[in-house]
Amino acid sequence: MRSFVRAAELGQLQHAADELGVTQQAVSKRIAALERELGVRLFTRTARGVELTLDGQAFLAHARAIVAGADRAVAAIRPGSRALRIDVLGLRSAQAVVLHDFWRAHPETALDVVTLRVDDPRAAVAAVQAGDVDASFRSVTDPAVLPRDVRMVHAFDSPLELLVGPRHPLASARTLTPVQLRGHRIWVPGIAPRSEWADFYDQLVTHFDLRVDAAGPHFGDEVLLDVLADSADVATLVGSRDRYLWPTNHDLRRIPIQDPTLAYPLSLVLPRANPHPGLRAVIDHLRSLAPLPVDTWRPSWATTPA
């Protein structure tokens, strides 16, 4: 492929061979093999070199894309200087959405969004420490757990919304206050005990006297959404930026919560020394997100936004 691209650009197999450090015959055979495999002629041979056929012209653009893609693929994992790699909890989480926004604003950034498949934030911290990822959207509620060479910065606050089906009594509300949620069953399955989320909901329940039910295993978003769509008394809380997809016939509603806004604070864990140079722009992007109202409620362990 590279031989083809260079030969097309230089117009001579000989020059391409010199550049690639092989003999002219080798390049000739590569092109011939490519042509045989594709079943078309890519070049017309002339006395002064080669010239692209129409098929060759059509193929060239794609060949360039493939070569560039291969270069990017290698760059993404090249030990030492690889692409910026950030761990998110899930590809539909607010974290991923915000990162996607960042990338659309900076499309030249070599960015890889990955998901460490671990629940324990300490494992994520260890991955940052080891350099497996350049940063991780995790929160460590106990600062003592954080190693000296890793720091945690406030990323952004994710305001919560109520997600309910059409039969729920609150379904027609345009906005809600936390007080209005009292007495309604809020179901948030799959919260691991003693995790940051469990802590968050504990504080939320205590502060606003709510009824949050974290019982039962989480069988996936689809199951949760199915239950919500059919139920007249179950609701759940989601981040306003979280991406949820549901069948069009489900008719679920997302209702913002205000007075005060409920914010789940998201943090970014990154190495204290020699962070990846691309992180600077990501953090700047996070800083530029619209701040929440001043009366926003946050859990006790929330680090103050910068």
Add this chain to the structure above:
Amino acid sequence: MRSFVRAAELGQLQHAADELGVTQQAVSKRIAALERELGVRLFTRTARGVELTLDGQAFLAHARAIVAGADRAVAAIRPGSRALRIDVLGLRSAQAVVLHDFWRAHPETALDVVTLRVDDPRAAVAAVQAGDVDASFRSVTDPAVLPRDVRMVHAFDSPLELLVGPRHPLASARTLTPVQLRGHRIWVPGIAPRSEWADFYDQLVTHFDLRVDAAGPHFGDEVLLDVLADSADVATLVGSRDRYLWPTNHDLRRIPIQDPTLAYPLSLVLPRANPHPGLRAVIDHLRSLAPLPVDTWRPSWATTPA
């Protein structure tokens, strides 16, 4: 690469091997070779299959892009059912610009823009007839030249603008009429004798009593632009959609011509029988372009716009 992608998606080398029609050992060796070449581990091996490492996750997206690119590359030239292939005079011509607009509006279209390296429109017609290209933006002024199985439709009209340097007496005009061009030297190098362009300028000169100088070979746009930038009496005509790039210090100006607008009519040559299915949408796009004023001047051989 395909083995890696399928193995990552299926989570088992065995299944990937079955799908690809090779043995499990072959896939194992392919992955191992890829890992050796890249210098990183892509999978962690477990008792129930394989699981992507962080490097593997980062690599997967790129690998998918490469595989998809390879598929597109093959589709672009597959004999029989290949991508829509249209011949334009140059990649900076109005034709190419309009095709680019079309593609941005229909990004799902498999479209290849190529340039037949021939001056003679009859050669382009022959290429369409032979199926080497699906359509060509050429004009045949003499209908008798057109074979029975090829037809020519009006594509769009390209209104002309005057391109001048800052020292030219007309440089500060906001718009111009053809009459105002009288007496000024208009230099359009590289017009082949008895070509459609020569015919166009002949009629233009006769009709408006202009002074168009087609003498001398064309040494490329750069030379032309250099001359224009320095000259106080040379100007040239360009299509309003033509793309010209010049150094920022050149300070060239494009001045629209009105009352009447001067239009170069562009045609599309396509086979009468079994045209490529993608051509329909292209022609629809051409029809949707804004029409020129009713008093627009066109050469005698212009087919009336649909």
Add this chain to the structure above:
DNA sequence: GCGGACGCACAACCGATCGTTGTGGCTCGC
């Protein structure tokens, strides 16, 4: 607790491939 099923890796082998060197044919320019 143990045997079998399952999945991946290693070894040996073999044909195809890919690189090399050497050579021939073609076109263009002097």
Add this chain to the structure above:
DNA sequence: GCGAGCCACAACGATCGGTTGTGCGTCCGC
């Protein structure tokens, strides 16, 4: 007309990429 330049073909050796056969580790069921 002849040499220079470029590409294609031929022959050959190293390597690669596939196969079959086998071993090892883990998980599951009896």
